Amino acid sequence: xxRFTPADWTAALAVSxxxxxxxxxxxxxxxxxxxFLLTGMRFALVALVLAPLFRPRLDQLRGILGLSVxxxxxxxxxxxxxxxxxxxxxxxxxxxxxxxxxxxxxxxAYREALGWARGVGMTVAFAGVVVLAGEPHLDSPVPLVIxxxxxxxxxISNVMIKRIGPVDPLAINGWVALFSFPMLLAISFAFxxxxxxxxxxxxxxxxxxxxxxTIGSTLIAYTLWYKLVARHSLNRIxxxxxxxxxxxxxxxxxxLDEPLTWHKLLGGALTVAGVAVIQLWPGRTxx
Numbered sequence: 477x478x479r480f481t482p483a484d485w486t487a488a489l490a491v492s493x494x495x496x497x498x499x500x501x502x503x504x505x506x507x508x509x510x511x512f513l514l515t516g517m518r519f520a521l522v523a524l525v526l527a528p529l530f531r532p533r534l535d536q537l538r539g540i541l542g543l544s545v546x547x548x549x550x551x552x553x554x555x556x557x558x559x560x561x562x563x564x565x566x567x568x569x570x571x572x573x574x575x576x577x578x579x580x581x582x583x584x585a586y587r588e589a590l591g592w593a594r595g596v597g598m599t600v601a602f603a604g605v606v607v608l609a610g611e612p613h614l615d616s617p618v619p620l621v622i623x624x625x626x627x628x629x630x631x632i633s634n635v636m637i638k639r640i641g642p643v644d645p646l647a648i649n650g651w652v653a654l655f656s657f658p659m660l661l662a663i664s665f666a667f668x669x670x671x672x673x674x675x676x677x678x679x680x681x682x683x684x685x686x687x688x689x690t691i692g693s694t695l696i697a698y699t700l701w702y703k704l705v706a707r708h709s710l711n712r713i714x715x716x717x718x719x720x721x722x723x724x725x726x727x728x729x730x731x732l733d734e735p736l737t738w739h740k741l742l743g744g745a746l747t748v749a750g751v752a753v754i755q756l757w758p759g760r761t762x763x
Contacts, residue, residue, distance in 0.1 A: 480712065487700040488716040496568065496723025498693040500731055502556055503564040505685030508678040510668035511556035514686065516660035519548060519653040521690045526650025532643050539640040540651050543633055548656025550629030553663065554622050561619030563734045566608055568724020569744045570623040575751040576601045577631035585635045593757045601750025608743035645702045649694065714755050721748050 505514050532540060559567045576598040583590050590598075609620055637648065665671070704713045721744050728734040 480708065484704060484707065487704055488713055489719075491697045491701050491704070492716045492719040493723055494692045494697040495717065496720035497727050498689055499559055499564045499568040499571070499724040500727035501685040501688035501693065502559045503567070503685070503728070503732060504681045505683075505689065506556065506560040508682030509674055509686070510664060510671070511560040512553055512660050512664035512668055513671060513674070515548075515553050515556045516657045516664055517686060518690050518694070519552070519657035519660060521686075522694050523650055523653035523657060525695060526646055527654045528650075530644050530647030530650050532640075532647050532651055536640050536643055537651075539636065540648065541655050543636045543640070543648070544652045544655035544659070546629050546636060547633040548652050549659060549663070551626050551633060552656075553660055554626035554629065558619045558623035558626055561616070561622070562614055563728055564732055565725040565728035565734050565736075565740050565744075566611055566614060567619075567623065568721045568728070569608055569740065569747050570605055570620055571627060572601065572721060572747050572751045573605060573624055573627035574630040575754050577628045578634060579754050581631040581635055591757065594754050597750040597753030597757065599750070601747050601754070604743045604746030604748075604750060606743075607739055607746060611737060611739040611743070646699065649698060715752070718748055718752055718755070 502514070509517070555571065558570070562570075579590060579594055579598060605620065605624075608614075609617055614620070640648070701713075725736075725740060725744055729736045
């Protein structure tokens, strides 16, 4: 097992901070830009940088095209739409549902046993989101439903990635972005309005949010993450992602002046505790 060096610690913490702060950046951007337009712009920039640098095999393109629908639209498009309808602190907590959904999908697809401890973790995580649904500043449960669909799409996309076969992860990012952004822009022009005026009146915070989610959360964070994955087991690096909800909560409260309520504190604590059990409890595969 490779030693966890100071550089690894720095990279792991940087990824946690970048991913945790992403909900704050997206929320700031959606105050100016419609969510599907924002997602399409993000993917267009990612494709511009990554797609020319990496080439998946021709037989993998069909799988990547399907992934662009589930991951690009189903996860990221719905994620940005959900964040648009709720505050960043709540979004950073609710997106953690991706972990219990992933456990269920792994059970269905790979017959990975859940066990009683993971079952309890899933129950606690979902209970945390139920508490969050009572947040008095959440005008409608619709954003939480959309966020749940986004988390489920993320879980399904992990199975799809495995079935694509060996491929550079940055190639997947680049080519999913290349296939996704035209579809996202088409959805935006079909269901969102006033695009040109919204672009012209976008604030500096809106453009900074777009730059953050493109450069920081995608290009930098994923590059660091894949290097860590190559050097260490997931059990050593995944726990760092549990810092994400705290970063999103603090960022929303301190940078966006969002209210700090007991619903967020209790819901966040329950969700993170449940996710921690699911991620850290050893699983096994049945035969």
